[in-house]
Amino acid sequence: MAKEATYQLSLLQGSLAKWQQSPGLRAVYAAIYERMRQHATGRQWLEIGSGIGVAHEFLPGVVTSDVTDTGHVDRVVDAYAIPSEGWDTIFALDVFHHLRLPQRFLASAAAALEPGGRLILAEPAATAFGRLFYGMFHHEPMRKACIQPPYEFPLEADGSFANMAMASVLLAPEEGPVEAICGSAWRRTACVYSDLIAYPFTGGFSRPQLLPTSCIRGMLAGEQRLPQAWMKRLGLRVTIVLERV
Numbered sequence: 085m086a087k088e089a090t091y092q093l094s095l096l097q098g099s100l101a102k103w104q105q106s107p108g109l110r111a112v113y114a115a116i117y118e119r120m121r122q123h124a125t126g127r128q129w130l131e132i133g134s135g136i137g138v139a140h141e142f143l144p145g146v147v148t149s150d151v152t153d154t155g156h157v158d159r160v161v162d163a164y165a166i167p168s169e170g171w172d173t174i175f176a177l178d179v180f181h182h183l184r185l186p187q188r189f190l191a192s193a194a195a196a197l198e199p200g201g202r203l204i205l206a207e208p209a210a211t212a213f214g215r216l217f218y219g220m221f222h223h224e225p226m227r228k229a230c231i232q233p234p235y236e237f238p239l240e241a242d243g244s245f246a247n248m249a250m251a252s253v254l255l256a257p258e259e260g261p262v263e264a265i266c267g268s269a270w271r272r273t274a275c276v277y278s279d280l281i282a283y284p285f286t287g288g289f290s291r292p293q294l295l296p297t298s299c300i301r302g303m304l305a306g307e308q309r310l311p312q313a314w315m316k317r318l319g320l321r322v323t324i325v326l327e328r329v
């Protein structure tokens with residue numbers, strides 16, 4: 085299969101500029117990466133779809149990668165053909181919803197991980213608030229109804245692909261056919277909902293930060309104490325941990 089760059093890499097320059105200018109955004113991402121790190125195992129860590137490569141700031145020793153050389157990653161790795169090099173943990177932040185062949189990716193990750201190794205995905209969540217927020221403020225679609233067997237989705241005319249509902253429909257509990265998707269290679273060990281109002285006030289990667297960083301940090305600390313029962317309806321993000329059986 086030819087390599088597919090389903091994400092407009094030209095967007096990454098803007099992302100890097102915003103990253104450098106916005107301590108609030110960095111605080112929110114530090115919390116996301118910390119949540120992912122807490123579920124990691126072993127020492128051989130690979131991140132796929134690293135984009136501007138900020139994982140180095142939060143995941144000590146991680147090897148960053150992307151489908152093409154973005155200029156900010158350690159190496160080139162295609163999510164559909166991850167090399168088997170004794171990886172204990174594979175991280176992917178906001179990548180799964182750009183993969184139009186999710187089962188092929190899961191097979192590639194399963195083959196590349198050691199037994200007991202973990203795949204940790206942080207993704208947009210199609211909760212009630214997530215659908216409202218992303219629908220109003222994010223350019224990528226969240227199309228739950230389109231996610232049907234055989235779970236192979238066409239590229240857009242410009243070669244891109246995004247469906248921000250992918251993780252919620254395919255991998256989150258109570259909502260999707262997880263066994264059918266993951267097969268017997270995986271056991272889901274965690275599914276954590278997070279992120280409510282701090283992230284919107286950072287402006288994300290495309291708008292200016294809207295509040296002082298101290299306010300954003302305060303909101304972040306507050307929302308981290310909210311019960312999962314609420315966050316399942318309101319969270320903007322879901323972190324899913326799959327363990328290689």
Ligand SMILES: C[S@@+](CC[C@H](N)C(=O)[O-])C[C@H]1O[C@@H](n2cnc3c(N)ncnc32)[C@H](O)[C@@H]1O
Nearest residue numbers: 090091133134135150151162163177178179182
């Ligand atoms: C939304 S960006 C996320 C970048 C970074 N993880 C972050 O959160 O800032 C999606 C990334 O996934 C990468 N990607 C898309 N298809 C991929 C594939 N087949 N293999 C590896 N990476 C891929 C894109 O190049 C892009 O860097």
